[in-house]
Amino acid sequence: MKRLPSIKQLQYLLALHEYQHFGRAADACYIGQSTLSAAIANLEETMAVQLLERDHKSFIFTPLGEDIVRQARYIIEQCEELTDFAKSQGKPMAGPFRLGCIPTIAPFVLSEVMALCRERYPDLQLLLREDTSDNSLHALGEGRLDMVLLALPYETGTFHAEVLAQDGFKLVLHQDWLDRGFSNDINQWPDESIFLLEREHCLTNHAVKACELEDSRKVNPFFATSLHTLIQMVNNKLGVTFMPQMAINSGVLDGTELIAQQPGAGNAYRDIGVAWRPTSSKARSYRIMADLITEVLLNKCQSA
Template structure:
């Protein structure tokens, strides 16, 4: 049988590609430069090809090196998954767990659920990343995240999701708005309403538009956050749709706005947990979602359902 590369050699090649020099790569993996250089040369001998172009200004991968790098990353990722799967089998939801959260969930949900999550799983170390859904899904696919809390429905390849909670939309407007005294609304009441929404890229914008079936959102007043959005409404620039999660967390307290619900069936979004298809931490992601769901206040609307794969379009 031919001699095979070691994981250490592959780790060194990845570090060299990321840092562009032998000295910086050696420092990143805590070895001396001669040790790293010798390992790369041995890897080249094993594979029978030159992987690295060495020069005064640093190191660059050859075309063959780029091919090997891609496979090396996959091998290292699978090795990491092996370790994670073994640890999870012994004691799930322990140690580091990298969790992504979208901005329209993070500041309103995390303060409610993280203390309970820590109490339930004291050995779990949650590392948080807040970002838009597309970028969180990219991080899941690249194994830079273990799971993410997102709003559903949202289609993406190689991502599986499970809904854990139903979050309804509420209509928010200035007190002198034509709908301010309407009591409860129907989505049809908003058919001709120019809504203020978040800017493109936020899934909340798409979910809100799907509720009222209108494309009349005023793009010249697109906001970057829900906090900015409610300030715009307070200033009399228009009305908007807000998730109840944010309203219950105090987003519009002391703002003097009229906040109205919709008649059943309540229009809204599902909060769910997402993970990479085939991930060694898939079961832990589901357990994390269940733990978050259990930590929510009694009486909140919950959503049961099996884990499902989303569609194939991003």
């Protein structure tokens, strides 16, 4: 009988590739460094290939080693899905479901998604992770997430991606600024008067494009870290910002003196969608979850 790599060996290989350090990878696997080193050497012997180029202080993965890591990641994903499938006894929307979501959507949508899941699918264990689009898609590719809820367009590679709803942008400003006669044509506003999120948040790029902001001098070089920080600065009359409709509908402007109005670009919006691995065996669950999220979004994104 042909000798085959063990699941444990493949898990050790993936850990080493992730941490690029024997000591840290061994700690992550709760084993000793010598045990990890021996396991990788045994794996190379089993497959009769060289996975690593080593010297006395460092190593790099060989090109073939990189290819084998990709195959190993797929195998581990399939094993994890097999285990989840067994736990759910083959039923959709049962067992663990790991949903990633970006920070400019998560606070306004996920609580209702969880409530509907508890009501309709009591056998589902919905696990949530809030992170940036890049990090979430990376986790999706490594099998650490089943689905990502994000704003589109965004480069999703080979993942299946689809738009579920449109979330309009509003121009948010203090009542005093409105009283001073500023129009909703943002390109006529003073330089550095528009506050936005840090560039790692895709909301910034989507807002700039959707609202047709043509003059970059209008944007303040100080970027906020969250929507709530933006609200505080605008409420202190420092400038204006763009806010997604779902955030406004969730009450983020309550208790402030801020006004939300249509930007000069007219029907400015971002697409809200989901992404998942098309090779996954959870396709039925993904479809059901996408429909459930759409139900929540259509309510949350409805313009007042």
